[in-house]
Amino acid sequence: MITNGMNDSPHFPAGGEVLTSGQRGREDGLRDGFNEGYLRGRANVIVQAARPQLPFRQVRVLYVGSGKGFPYSPIDEAVIATLRQMTAETIVCEPGVPLVELATSTRPDLVLVLDGMEQPVEQMDQLRASGIRTAVWMTDDPYYTDITFPMAPHYDYVFTLERNCVDQYRATGCANVYYLPFAAFPDHYRPTLTRSPLRGNVGFIGSAYWNRVHFLQPIMGQLMDKGLNMNGIWWDRLPEYPAYADRIELGKWMGPTETAEVYSGTKIMINLHRSPFEETVNKNMAAINAVSPNPRTFEISACATLQLIDVREDLASFYTPGVEIETFATAEELLQKVDFYLTHEKERQEIALRALERTYRDHTYSNRIDEMLRIIFG
Incomplete structure (x- = not known):
C-alpha cells in the first residue's frame, strides 16, 4: 500500500544555506549508512529471536530425493536437514536404487519422495502393499500435471504446492491430498547482517x-x-x-x-x-x-x-x-x-x-x- 511517507530530506543544513556537492555526498553517505545499519540491526534481532519449539517425532523416514540435480538439489538439502532435526532417523537415497529392498531392511515409518518424476511407481505400489506409508511432495504444480496426475494415485499421501491442484488430484483417485507450499530454508536464505557485497x-x-x-x-x-x-x-x-x-x-x-x-x-x-x-x-x-x-x-x-x-x-x-x-x-x-x-x-x-x-x-x-x-x- 503506497502512502504518504518520508521522502529524501532536502539538502539544507541547520543554518539554511545550500550544501555543496561534496557536502551533499557526505550527508547522503551518512544517511545511507544509518539506514543500512538500522535494517541490518533489526534483521539480526528478528533472525535471532527465540521461537516455539516444534515437535520432535519418534519416526523413521526414508527420503527419496528428486534425482534431478540443480536447481532441485537445494530443496533436497532443505528437506533432508529439516527432517533430521525433527525425526528420530532420516535415511536418504536417490531414484534408481532398489527402494523396496532398502525399505524392507530399514523398515521406515514413511517413504517420502520429492517430485517423483524419476521414481518408478511400481516400487511405490510394492511398498504400499507391504504396509509402508508413502508420500510425494510435488515440486512444479501445475506446470507438469500431464505427468504428475497419473503418478499421484500410486502414493498414500500427495502434497502439492498449488492450491488449484488439490481437487484435481482427488479426482484421479487420491484419498489424501494436501496443499503444502515450499518455504524458506534459513540456512540458505537469510539477510546478510553486514552490508552485502552484491548491492x-x-x-x-x-x-x-x-x-x-x-x-x-x-x-x-x-x-x-x-x-x-x-x-x-x-x-x-x-x-x-x-x-x-x-x-x-x-x-x-x-x-x-x-x-x-x-x-x-x-x-x-x-x-x-x-x-x-x-x-x-x-x-x-x-x-x-x-x-x-x-x-x-x-x-x-x-x-x-x-x-x-x-x-x-x-x-x-x-x-x-x-x-x-x-x-x-x-x-x-x-x-x-x-x-x-x-x-x-x-x-x-x-x-x-x-x-x-x-x-x-x-x-x-x-x-x-x-x-x-x-x-x-x-
Whole structure:
C-alpha cells in the first residue's frame, strides 16, 4: 500500500544555506549508512529471536530425493536437514536404487519422495502393499500435471504446492491430498547482517519465460534507468538484450547462498510468476491455472528485502499485501511502486522487515515438515 511517507530530506543544513556537492555526498553517505545499519540491526534481532519449539517425532523416514540435480538439489538439502532435526532417523537415497529392498531392511515409518518424476511407481505400489506409508511432495504444480496426475494415485499421501491442484488430484483417485507450499530454508536464505557485497536498487532472478519477456519488454528501459540487474537463462530472447548485456547475467544458475546475497543486497526484488499456459515448456493439458505463490516468494522475504510480486489469488494467505509484501497487476503499477519505494526508504524497510519476521515465524521448512508429519502421523 503506497502512502504518504518520508521522502529524501532536502539538502539544507541547520543554518539554511545550500550544501555543496561534496557536502551533499557526505550527508547522503551518512544517511545511507544509518539506514543500512538500522535494517541490518533489526534483521539480526528478528533472525535471532527465540521461537516455539516444534515437535520432535519418534519416526523413521526414508527420503527419496528428486534425482534431478540443480536447481532441485537445494530443496533436497532443505528437506533432508529439516527432517533430521525433527525425526528420530532420516535415511536418504536417490531414484534408481532398489527402494523396496532398502525399505524392507530399514523398515521406515514413511517413504517420502520429492517430485517423483524419476521414481518408478511400481516400487511405490510394492511398498504400499507391504504396509509402508508413502508420500510425494510435488515440486512444479501445475506446470507438469500431464505427468504428475497419473503418478499421484500410486502414493498414500500427495502434497502439492498449488492450491488449484488439490481437487484435481482427488479426482484421479487420491484419498489424501494436501496443499503444502515450499518455504524458506534459513540456512540458505537469510539477510546478510553486514552490508552485502552484491548491492543494487532493483533485481530480478529467473528464467525468461515468454510471459515475463512480454510483460517486462515495454518498461525494460525505464527499469534499467532505475538500476535493474537481472540473472537467468534465455534473456537473449529480449530484442533489446544487446543494449543491456552488461546488466543481465545470462545463462547462469545461481546457488542459494549467492542468490540470498543478491536478494539481501538489493533494495527491491521483482517476482514475476511464469505462466501455466506456455505450451512450449509446460505439460499442463488440463490448463489448470496457478493461484499459489512460487517458492521464490518465501526465499526473497527471508532476506529482509522488499518484494514486488504479481498478484496471485492465494498470496494473501501467506503475506498481507501492502504490509509484508507489495503487489502489482500492470507494468505501469510496477514502475510506479519501484519509483515510490526507491524514494521512501522507511516504508521500504518496514515492509521488508515485516516480511522477514512473518517468514521466520510461519514459512520455514520446519513449519512445512511439521505440518506434513502431523497430517501423516497425527
